[in-house]
Amino acid sequence: xxxxxxxxxxxxxxxxxxxxxxxxxxxxxxxxxxxxxxxxxxxxxxxxxxxxxxxxxxxxxxxxxxxxxxxxxxxxxxxx
Amino acid sequence: xxxxxxxxxxxxxxxxxxxxxxxxxxxxxxxxxxxxxxxxxxxxxxxxxxxxxxxxxxxxxxxxxxxxxxxxxxxxxxxxxxxxxxxxxxxxxxxxxxxxxxxxxxxxxxxxxxxxxxxxxxxxxxxxxxxxxxxxxxxxxxxxxxxxxxxxxxxxxxxxxxxxxxxxxxxxxxxxxxxxxxxxxxxxxxxxxxxxxxxxxxxxxxxxxxxxxxxxxxxxxxxxxxxxxxxx
Numbered sequence: 001x002x003x004x005x006x007x008x009x010x011x012x013x014x015x016x017x018x019x020x021x022x023x024x025x026x027x028x029x030x031x032x033x034x035x036x037x038x039x040x041x042x043x044x045x046x047x048x049x050x051x052x053x054x055x056x057x058x059x060x061x062x063x064x065x066x067x068x069x070x071x072x073x074x075x076x077x078x079x080x
Numbered sequence: 081x082x083x084x085x086x087x088x089x090x091x092x093x094x095x096x097x098x099x100x101x102x103x104x105x106x107x108x109x110x111x112x113x114x115x116x117x118x119x120x121x122x123x124x125x126x127x128x129x130x131x132x133x134x135x136x137x138x139x140x141x142x143x144x145x146x147x148x149x150x151x152x153x154x155x156x157x158x159x160x161x162x163x164x165x166x167x168x169x170x171x172x173x174x175x176x177x178x179x180x181x182x183x184x185x186x187x188x189x190x191x192x193x194x195x196x197x198x199x200x201x202x203x204x205x206x207x208x209x210x211x212x213x214x215x216x217x218x219x220x221x222x223x224x225x226x227x228x229x230x231x232x233x234x235x236x237x238x239x240x241x242x243x244x245x246x247x248x249x250x251x252x253x254x255x256x257x258x259x260x261x262x263x264x265x266x267x268x269x270x271x272x273x274x275x276x277x278x279x280x281x282x283x284x285x286x287x288x289x290x291x292x293x294x295x296x297x298x299x300x301x302x303x304x305x306x307x308x309x310x311x312x
Contacts, residue, residue, distance in 0.1 A: 013146070015145070015147055018149075023120055046285065052118065062284070066279050
């Protein structure tokens with residue numbers, strides 16, 4: 001799946017000591033969320049999104065710390 | 081009358097503390113998310129000292145952001161929620177004992193304990209201090225049971241007590257076991273346990289904010305019930 005902010009593949013980002021996360025445009029959440037649900041991925045979405053300089057708002061999908069980020073990345077890669 | 085005023089002040093203060101903690105969470109999260117987004121867009125910045133040496137740049141700060149938001153910030157705020165509830169419950173218990181000291185009529189002190197005290201009020205305060213000190217180490221379900229044994233407030237509900245027990249268990253496992261769930265968490269959380277042994281505990285936004293709502297509701301309902309008894 002392409003990140004419409006960067007025109008590059010949408011990435012699961014990892015950070016030491018934290019769960020993995022996906023930063024993406026708010027209007028892309030509607031495509032990603034059902035995919036995660038269908039594959040029983042544990043996650044939650046920030047209830048706010050931030051728009052900078054009037055550009056489309058961006059939010060964060062937080063993955064559970066018990067979730068394998070590589071599995072989620074494969075799911076994202078499977079989306080056109 | 082004074083006890084009712086003290087209770088109102090206590091309740092207002094605790095509710096304000098809870099709101100302040102929630103506001104701190106939301107605004108701090110917004111600030112970190114903004115930084116993450118700016119870095120993702122390729123913005124650059126440097127934090128320098130007086131000698132113009134770079135102490136941190138966008139990569140350094142961005143590398144810390146997610147842990148700060150998802151773990152450190154949320155666990156700190158959850159701890160503040162639990163501390164505020166403890167503050168309320170312990171001080172409600174103290175206030176009730178001071179108003180109705182006959183509850184402690186079977187307790188004893190030695191002469192040494194009271195020799196330096198000026199009057200009856202000071203002696204009662206010493207008894208109450210001793211009682212509250214032990215109370216603070218009890219589990220949340222024991223707090224509410226003990227208060228209701230004396231005050232008969234009729235709240236919180238059993239369901240609300242279980243919710244608080246799980247919140248407190250989450251706070252304890254974050255503080256004492258790095259968030260790794262063990263049998264102690266499972267025991268304390270009971271039927272409300274959210275994770276199995278060995279799993280790492282999460283604090284999703286909705287959980288955090290629901291915890292806030294639950295605690296605020298308990299503070300409010302217990303305040304109302306106690307006020308009705310103090311100002312019939």
